[in-house]
Amino acid sequence: MFRNVIVVEDHQVANLSVQYALKELGIEKVDYAYYCDHAFTWINNALREGIPYDLLVTDLYFEDDGQSQQLLGGLDLIRAIRNVQPDLRVIIFSAESKPAVLKSIFGQLRIEGYVRKARRDGVYFKQAVEALASGNTYRSPDIEQLLHKDRLYEFSPVDMAIIELLAEGVLQKEIPERLRQQGIRPSSLSSVEKKLYHMKDMLGFGKNEQLVAYCKDLGVI
Numbered sequence: 001m002f003r004n005v006i007v008v009e010d011h012q013v014a015n016l017s018v019q020y021a022l023k024e025l026g027i028e029k030v031d032y033a034y035y036c037d038h039a040f041t042w043i044n045n046a047l048r049e050g051i052p053y054d055l056l057v058t059d060l061y062f063e064d065d066g067q068s069q070q071l072l073g074g075l076d077l078i079r080a081i082r083n084v085q086p087d088l089r090v091i092i093f094s095a096e097s098k099p100a101v102l103k104s105i106f107g108q109l110r111i112e113g114y115v116r117k118a119r120r121d122g123v124y125f126k127q128a129v130e131a132l133a134s135g136n137t138y139r140s141p142d143i144e145q146l147l148h149k150d151r152l153y154e155f156s157p158v159d160m161a162i163i164e165l166l167a168e169g170v171l172q173k174e175i176p177e178r179l180r181q182q183g184i185r186p187s188s189l190s191s192v193e194k195k196l197y198h199m200k201d202m203l204g205f206g207k208n209e210q211l212v213a214y215c216k217d218l219g220v221i
Helices: 012-024 036-048 074-084 099-108 121-133 141-152 157-167 172-181 189-203 208-218
Strands: 005-008 030-033 055-058 089-094 113-116
Touching (some): 005 036, 012 030, 012 121, 036 055, 099 141, 113 141, 157 172, 157 208, 172 189
Parallel strands (some): 005 030, 005 055, 055 089
């Protein structure tokens, strides 16, 4: 089990939840930071003193309270520590669940654990700590499901035509006519609405703008 843990979390309730879970696992040496800059300083100090942390738990997003910071969030912190302590194991504990964002995170950084702040997150967090302590990786079941949906989804030619029109700034109600002009079927407003709903539901988005941004990031359009 881990001996020296640092938790970076600026929400008190979430912080208490993590504290309780770590205590149940028998981990007594835990430091808590509210700012990523402070956490990075402590990680460097621990390395110099020869008592490095062996687990980092961090949120992704931190509220701006007016205090100047160099590292603005969990991803900035993880990138920074990879340069000074690449073997430090990391669990992200965050409410972020958009597949596009998750895919980007897992693609860019070596993340050993990810637990979404949601129902049963206390149970999943303890499972994550135990998994990483045993040398394994861990993603909470809801995150695995979201990523699985994302991997399975394939855009049809009609899907792509609709998304490209949205990206051009065409209003949703005007899309059917534009599709008909291109000879694309089905092109009724109800079919367009159904396709957009299905794509957003499968990918975990609530707005058309998020879907368009995701497709741009993915290189689909």
